[in-house]
Amino acid sequence: MNQQVTYFQNLYLPQIEQTLEDYLGQIKGQASLKKAMQYSLKAGGKRIRPLLMLASLCALNGKIDQNSLQVAASLEMVHTYSLIHDDLPAMDNDDLRRGKPTNHKIFGEALAILAGDGLLTNAFDLILSTKLNPHLQVKLAQNLSRAAGVQGMVSGQVADMAGQGKQLSLESLKKLHNEKTGALLAYACQAGALLAGVDDNLVAKLSKFGLEFGLAFQIYDDILDVTKTTVELGKTAGKDVVEAKNTYVALLGLAGAKQELQATLSQATDVLADITLMGYDVTLLTGFLEYFEI
């Protein structure tokens, strides 16, 4: 990561954490449920979605305040719910996540399912408790439901599981990842643009950047699965091969996957160049692409 990203992270990560903590601390609910939710929320995620949202807002000259922090935090709640459910024995059956036992390994399957349900449901409460104008709140909450739901992330997970053991085409694999990973990252960047109050054209550009970022993220993840160890990853390495998952590496080989990653990053850079031409300083967003150095 470059210096600007590091500075940005150091500044806003604590505020994202605080917003999550304040919200969870303030709502009523069963103590065991809140504990299970907090466990996964605090399990050391990199907060890429909230950070990318706030960075998009910043790049478009918007102001980061309590409202935007709540939208950012709600995004992390949705992401965390998806990880808890994806890790369940009936799904990917993962024991490790971010270097720690997965939620159901600690709290049992029932509470893990309910912790996920709670994080998802209450993410909407958090967005809808902002002091933003109601038009914007509706748009932000609706777009989140579309990114996370049947038109996006949930369908992506279904496609991912249905595709196991089958050889998907590159096109199908892209579609799968656009839904599973891209939709929420596109939403993150889009939400930043919506909060900045820019026009629809620019909102669409940010969405596009987020989608390419999501694809890069997934290809990078596929590459790491074969090049890193379980300890380095904080999750079980080599699982993709064992489970005959459709990955860029399986489809294109390691060199091919690296090439595809570069092509995707170049698409993302092109979008940022467009935004620069519209008069914005996107250095910070460019910095986030350095995450994918291999």
Next chain:
Amino acid sequence: MNQQVTYFQNLYLPQIEQTLEDYLGQIKGQASLKKAMQYSLKAGGKRIRPLLMLASLCALNGKIDQNSLQVAASLEMVHTYSLIHDDLPAMDNDDLRRGKPTNHKIFGEALAILAGDGLLTNAFDLILSTKLNPHLQVKLAQNLSRAAGVQGMVSGQVADMAGQGKQLSLESLKKLHNEKTGALLAYACQAGALLAGVDDNLVAKLSKFGLEFGLAFQIYDDILDVTKTTVELGKTAGKDVVEAKNTYVALLGLAGAKQELQATLSQATDVLADITLMGYDVTLLTGFLEYFEI
């Protein structure tokens, strides 16, 4: 049910079904996921929550239109998600629901979890796609997340599972059911009042009616579990006893539970009397209480 309720049902049930069908038909997403969602949505639910919402709206002289039908339908999506997740092997492990195999029995656990996730997430999309004014949309969506989430239904399910095999006090049992069943029924009546545009005092009265209705619903359900057969119920009878569930019958005996049901219905009737004094005709809502005849 009395004649007015029957007439109301005959008029609006097909419109609720149509609204659900139109929404599911129109959104993009994996075919297998939509099929699993539709299976449970169409598995013969009585649509009590949407009907009660529309009846509350009607009683307060509001107009039933496409907007209110969408809010009603979203409520059924949330209810259906909760049934799918509650039936999972890790939770209540139920094979039968509404006389049919439960979702995971047909589609497998993974797709059942995701179908639930999809129904929950997209319920917000459906509310937020109405043409209602954004202030009202925000309030409706936020109150739904609070009724369904950590402050409500999800905590109720956690308490229900945690309480198995333990003897809860009547107070704890009431709290559990207010969260697990009452919160969403209170929301249904409250949403009807919000859509009718009445003042906060009247909105609160409708919420209170919904909460008492929910409690009656649960006590009635506990009574049926010991007095009806699996075929009559459409779900496995006698399960509460086998699983040492906390029920009104276990706590108070059958006669005591029946007495508690009458007391709860009388509370609900008192609220309706208050609303009548404010100049509204609540015959329709009174009719819904006949559901609990034993």
